[in-house]
């Protein structure tokens with residue numbers, strides 16, 4: 001079987017989005033907090049045991065809400081990894097925080113938990129673990145540090161739908177359900193999407209009441225809607241973070257297909273892995289290392305090459321074979337924004353390695369066996385011409 005151009009990603013569209021949006025239009029409830037939004041948050045609260053979920057217009061918004069909710073002030077310090085998307089750090093910088101970057105682990109792009117404690121100071125307020133590729137950070141160690149130093153934990157769970165952590169007590173817990181707060185993304189690049197969308201998960205009950213106010217532009221409108229007050233008014237700062245009911249209708253159509261989507265993505269991921277393993281064993285590159293406490297939600301299939309030159313030539317080689325592969329983050333500690341703030345630039349060799357050497361292969365719902373075989377044979381022809 002011949003295959004045409006293989007894109008890096010094809011956003012998931014399962015077909016019932018339009019019907020759900022039509023239902024939403026008929027209902028006349030278009031703005032935030034409608035039936036579909038409720039269906040989505042109920043889905044997450046019941047399937048993943050998250051305490052309280054609020055749909056937002058992006059993961060970036062959910063992270064910005066988290067920073068407001070935790071009362072982050074100028075000068076507060078936030079510890080996260082440098083190998084991440086800009087929003088992880090920017091959400092806190094908007095409140096005046098300083099970001100203290102930790103390195104990634106040597107064997108995967110998640111934060112190296114052994115580095116965190118050295119970076120904690122009296123100004124530290126939050127640890128923000130980013131579960132790269134939906135593969136868990138070491139949450140037992142992170143939560144233990146948070147308890148010891150009285151810190152908040154906000155999980156950047158943007159990539160973590162249907163991803164789990166199995167801790168020391170061997171209890172399987174969903175990522176996004178462990179930190180005090182967590183943020184998910186439904187951007188078109190994620191496993192489940194609504195174009196642009198996100199969700200704040202609140203696992204600490206004490207934060208729920210204020211989160212409702214922040215979400216409602218700084219008003220107690222939610223209390224008014226529950227008949228708890230006779231009018232609503234400005235009580236706090238806030239913003240317009242919510243997703244519309246139209247967006248929620250699109251998202252709900254996809255959530256109903258989550259099991260099917262995940263089954264396919266995981267089998268595609270595993271096919272790549274088993275076909276590329278022999279080449280990895282010869283030292284051509286490293287495959288993803290999944291820690292024993294992490295599950296795999298097949299969000300990203302990546303390789304780590306030994307040198308930047310190899311990685312870039314491989315991307316070029318694949319492009320010549322009509323295959324779109326991609327590098328990923330440009331580590332934030334090397335960004336021009338960070339350099340322009342005249343901060344001392346930490347030495348983070350593992351972040352640098354992933355910036356220079358990591359490559360992501362095409363992976364999306366519907367990718368065929370033939371397409372995967374085409375990608376794999378192009379990789380073989382690069383390393384064993």
Ligand SMILES: *Cc1c(COP(=O)(O)O)cnc(C)c1O
Pocket residue numbers: 057058059060061084085087088130156158159184185186187196197198
């Ligand atoms: C996608 C992503 C984001 C941003 O999500 P948006 O919904 O586009 O705001 C943040 N952090 C990580 C780790 C991501 O992968």
